[in-house]
Amino acid sequence: MTGIEVPSAVIEVARSARSVAVLTGAGVSAESGVPTFRDAQTGLWSNFDPADLASPEGWARDSDLVWGWYQWRAQLVRRSEPNAGHLALTEWQQRVHLDIATQNVDDLHERAGSTVIAHVHGSLFDPRCSECGLHSQPEPDPFDERSDRVPPPSCPDCGGEMRPGAVWFGEPLPETEWTAAVEAVESADLVLVVGTSGVVFPFAGLPAMARSTGATVVEINPVETEISDMADFRWRTTAATGLPALVDSLR
Numbered sequence: 001m002t003g004i005e006v007p008s009a010v011i012e013v014a015r016s017a018r019s020v021a022v023l024t025g026a027g028v029s030a031e032s033g034v035p036t037f038r039d040a041q042t043g044l045w046s047n048f049d050p051a052d053l054a055s056p057e058g059w060a061r062d063s064d065l066v067w068g069w070y071q072w073r074a075q076l077v078r079r080s081e082p083n084a085g086h087l088a089l090t091e092w093q094q095r096v097h098l099d100i101a102t103q104n105v106d107d108l109h110e111r112a113g114s115t116v117i118a119h120v121h122g123s124l125f126d127p128r129c130s131e132c133g134l135h136s137q138p139e140p141d142p143f144d145e146r147s148d149r150v151p152p153p154s155c156p157d158c159g160g161e162m163r164p165g166a167v168w169f170g171e172p173l174p175e176t177e178w179t180a181a182v183e184a185v186e187s188a189d190l191v192l193v194v195g196t197s198g199v200v201f202p203f204a205g206l207p208a209m210a211r212s213t214g215a216t217v218v219e220i221n222p223v224e225t226e227i228s229d230m231a232d233f234r235w236r237t238t239a240a241t242g243l244p245a246l247v248d249s250l251r
């Protein structure tokens with residue numbers, strides 16, 4: 001038992017929902033110890049602006065540096081474990097139709113046993129060829145904490161440089177992932193927005209889309225966000241605390 005009280009209005013909408021869409025953001029991963037994008041600038045990386053590393057320009061300038069940074073972030077994720085919030089969604093997904101669309105580039109939902117319908121900002125674990133677009137997961141290099149530069153592996157098909165699978169600043173979202181997220185929201189009667197600040201568009205536009213199609217929007221976040229105003233219910237708690245309590249209360 002988690003011992004926290006779930007707002008009765010939230011239990012009510014969750015109980016009657018036949019199709020749920022859950023939109024997750026950095027806060028959900030942060031509770032597993034995965035540093036947020038900005039907080040990831042420590043040690044070797046403290047002198048770099050993430051906007052310079054996560055951009056087509058940064059890649060053109062120094063692909064070894066960018067690949068090294070993504071290898072390091074992937075390493076941080078491998079050392080992290082799904083938290084109680086991830087696990088609660090897995091349990092809930094076994095009981096109702098529940099689509100998860102995430103901004104997170106980690107694989108914590110999957111490692112918790114959930115199916116993710118869309119990684120709208122890509123994935124740390126889905127690199128692709130910068131020339132021919134082939135997706136291929138090379139064996140991770142033995143990780144060296146002291147080195148910031150790691151040459152990207154070559155494409156097994158064309159020999160081009162493999163690039164990280166995350167979406168960079170200035171790039172469009174992957175179309176199939178975005179379409180899947182929109183469809184999930186449009187077909188849901190309950191949309192739960194968890195641990196996202198609501199400032200990164202177009203992802204941040206999904207809750208408004210949910211409202212316009214008549215879904216109930218519930219925000220789970222310890223702090224006020226850009227999304228708060230358009231939510232039907234705001235529950236000031238975190239994913240790892242609130243989601244297990246909610247899913248327990250639906251038994």
Ligand SMILES: [Zn+2]
Pocket residue numbers: 129130131132133134155156157158159160
């Ligand atoms: Zn290629």
